[in-house]
Amino acid sequence: MELGTPQQRAVLAALLLNEGAHVSVDELVDVVWGPEAPATAVRVARTYISRLRRVLEFGTGDTPVIASVAGGYVLPVTAETLDLVRFRRLTEQAEVAHRNSDPAGAAAMLHEADALFRGGPLAGVPGGWAEAQRARLTQVRLAALERRLALDLELGRHVEVASEIGPLVAEHPLRERLRMLQMLALYWAGLQAQAFAVFHDVRRTLDAELGVEPGPALQEIHQRVLRSDPTLRPETALLLPSGPQAAPPPPRPPAQPPRPSIQNLSAVPAQLPPDLIDFTGREESVRALTKLLTRAGEVPVAGIVGLGGVGKSALAIRVATLLREQFPDGQLYADLGGMDEQPADTSEVLARFLRAFGIGSDAIPESLPERATMWRTIMAGRRVLVVLDDPHDSEQLRHLLPATVGSAAIVTNWRRLLDVSGISWTTLGVFEPAESVTLLERIAGAKRLRIAPEDTRRLVDLCSHHPAALRIAGARLAARPDWSVALVERRLLGEMDGLVAPHEDCIPFYTSIMRVVWRLDAAHSSAFRLLAAPDVADISPATAAVILDRPLAETERILDSLTDVHLLKPDLSGRYRYVGVVKALARAQMLIEGSTASGAAAVRRLARFYLGSARNALQIVGLPPEPAAPTETMGAAAGLAFGDADEADSWLLLERGNILGVAAQVAEGAESSADAMAGWWPIQQRLAGLDKGQRPRGQLAGQAA
Numbered sequence: 001m002e003l004g005t006p007q008q009r010a011v012l013a014a015l016l017l018n019e020g021a022h023v024s025v026d027e028l029v030d031v032v033w034g035p036e037a038p039a040t041a042v043r044v045a046r047t048y049i050s051r052l053r054r055v056l057e058f059g060t061g062d063t064p065v066i067a068s069v070a071g072g073y074v075l076p077v078t079a080e081t082l083d084l085v086r087f088r089r090l091t092e093q094a095e096v097a098h099r100n101s102d103p104a105g106a107a108a109m110l111h112e113a114d115a116l117f118r119g120g121p122l123a124g125v126p127g128g129w130a131e132a133q134r135a136r137l138t139q140v141r142l143a144a145l146e147r148r149l150a151l152d153l154e155l156g157r158h159v160e161v162a163s164e165i166g167p168l169v170a171e172h173p174l175r176e177r178l179r180m181l182q183m184l185a186l187y188w189a190g191l192q193a194q195a196f197a198v199f200h201d202v203r204r205t206l207d208a209e210l211g212v213e214p215g216p217a218l219q220e221i222h223q224r225v226l227r228s229d230p231t232l233r234p235e236t237a238l239l240l241p242s243g244p245q246a247a248p249p250p251p252r253p254p255a256q257p258p259r260p261s262i263q264n265l266s267a268v269p270a271q272l273p274p275d276l277i278d279f280t281g282r283e284e285s286v287r288a289l290t291k292l293l294t295r296a297g298e299v300p301v302a303g304i305v306g307l308g309g310v311g312k313s314a315l316a317i318r319v320a321t322l323l324r325e326q327f328p329d330g331q332l333y334a335d336l337g338g339m340d341e342q343p344a345d346t347s348e349v350l351a352r353f354l355r356a357f358g359i360g361s362d363a364i365p366e367s368l369p370e371r372a373t374m375w376r377t378i379m380a381g382r383r384v385l386v387v388l389d390d391p392h393d394s395e396q397l398r399h400l401l402p403a404t405v406g407s408a409a410i411v412t413n414w415r416r417l418l419d420v421s422g423i424s425w426t427t428l429g430v431f432e433p434a435e436s437v438t439l440l441e442r443i444a445g446a447k448r449l450r451i452a453p454e455d456t457r458r459l460v461d462l463c464s465h466h467p468a469a470l471r472i473a474g475a476r477l478a479a480r481p482d483w484s485v486a487l488v489e490r491r492l493l494g495e496m497d498g499l500v501a502p503h504e505d506c507i508p509f510y511t512s513i514m515r516v517v518w519r520l521d522a523a524h525s526s527a528f529r530l531l532a533a534p535d536v537a538d539i540s541p542a543t544a545a546v547i548l549d550r551p552l553a554e555t556e557r558i559l560d561s562l563t564d565v566h567l568l569k570p571d572l573s574g575r576y577r578y579v580g581v582v583k584a585l586a587r588a589q590m591l592i593e594g595s596t597a598s599g600a601a602a603v604r605r606l607a608r609f610y611l612g613s614a615r616n617a618l619q620i621v622g623l624p625p626e627p628a629a630p631t632e633t634m635g636a637a638a639g640l641a642f643g644d645a646d647e648a649d650s651w652l653l654l655e656r657g658n659i660l661g662v663a664a665q666v667a668e669g670a671e672s673s674a675d676a677m678a679g680w681w682p683i684q685q686r687l688a689g690l691d692k693g694q695r696p697r698g699q700l701a702g703q704a705a
Helices: 006-017 025-036 041-056 083-099 103-114 128-154 158-171 176-188 192-209 216-226 283-293 312-322 346-356 368-379 394-400 433-444 446-450 453-462 467-479 485-496 504-517 522-530 541-548 552-564 580-592 596-620 645-668 680-687 696-704
Strands: 067-069 072-074 301-306 331-335 385-389 408-413 423-428
Touching: 006 025, 006 041, 006 128, 025 041, 025 072, 025 128, 083 103, 083 128, 103 128, 128 158, 128 176, 158 176, 176 192, 176 216, 192 216, 283 301, 283 312, 283 408, 283 423, 301 312, 312 331, 312 385, 312 408, 331 346, 346 368, 346 394, 368 394, 385 394, 433 446, 433 453, 433 467, 446 453, 453 467, 453 485, 467 485, 467 504, 504 580, 522 541, 522 552, 522 580, 522 596, 541 552, 541 596, 580 596, 596 645, 596 680, 645 680
Parallel strands: 301 408, 301 423, 331 385, 385 408
Antiparallel strands: 067 072
């Protein structure tokens, strides 16, 4: 098979050595050219991909062998298609065989693994990246080779090892483990003098090349050979003792069959729940999470937080499903029920994970620390993706996260667990408008929605583009083919306004949000309801302090806490707003809990504040409203003081819509009267006719003229 130029081979090597993981175009450019990449590098790299596809042909179903994924490429591999995968599997199986008292079987597997290396790795591939990979692969091969040679010594093949190891030592003269094996092979073959010579030779070489003495393990072997130590047994080659006078190993017991409780350590768990058939949008989030979770040389952990029902778990499962081939040793999933009254027991979750890898129940320790230790041991050397949905707290999460390079994890939660280091958190918001319409079309049918585009737009706006709310609307449309989009919108609007009781299909959605509210203390729970009482689009910290009747500093802490659990959304200007369906839920809670009187009082406080502040602002821009009627009962508060006309003008621009909304709310209230509204009429007259997109000062000047 002609694989093209050396640069094209480098691209193929990068895809193969990532073993099914995502490789971006930028990474391919770095592999081929390094820091000296030409301006045309991206285009040329894509050309190499195109040529490689033609060479490698296509797989079943006309799917390219090299798949385009999230702005990069993926080349799936298996033990049948890539020797490196098979090599790793054989070395892992050899470890298991040796633990099960089968050194001959372990040695045979390592012999087979080493035979997979035919010549030097990446021969003919140029560049610094290829050189680094050659060095890495050489070290991997040598480690397995040393393990196999040690097993051969254990099996009594002393002469064969002494003969085989000479060329290896000549090629790697500074590798002390090889020298130790060489000394042991010569000693057990009856060539004690040559074993001494090996030690003196390596001592001279290390001193000349590095200026150091041989390490403790090699020095101990030398001393024990000098003493003709009768306890120097073949097992020594496998122990790598770290200090002098290490205790001799106990006599080997008779070979035993594998314990029945270790059922199948080669099991590959596949625990991911089914991916949503109608999964919609989130392309940028999928790209970012895919890139994060496939970073080499670390244990990446992606955290997804957001409002209840916004699709955190769905996104985690979608990304994990896309990455299954890149974690060939398994995918684990646990719903930890962190928001439930009885969260999942951490110890039991660990037991389930261990059983998934073939550990029998009778082999699993009882205590949580011991199970966690066994979990880390089982995970060592594996490439596993772990999805942890809704952990209860940081301590639970620490026990369950993988700790070895090659594995990764996705965590979803209602808040960031900031005391667990190493998690890259991302906040998932509601859909974009186009994504909202797409989801509705997938649930209820595109044709039906496209004949009423304005009604569809109003419906997705009413749902605040929240995925769970959109699914409720879509399910109702699908279940009622004779209903129009407008009718479903009216029914939902009535439920949100409290005119009718919510349908039972809303209960899971409401519960997903209220589970967070129920965890708040009394002050924050009350604030969640009261801040929703006024008819305003957004809230500044100053207006929030008025609504809550609390000091500004305390109010800002409450706003931050509600933002941390996604009940409020901040903007770049420091103002806050509700997602519409969440605001409707907060108002519904006022009715349910009988706190409408406190809500009405909060609206009156804000009305007085707005009345006083608006008067001050209009006064300073040179356009005071007409004097209020002397019978006014809606007394104005002192309100904000403004330093100059520009400051007042900016405040009016931000708050105009909110002022008018609260004025209308007061006018519709049960306690309103002509006298009560007298103070508002001049303010409304000044502000009602203004273009909300322009600064009030210039428009008011035009009105006065």
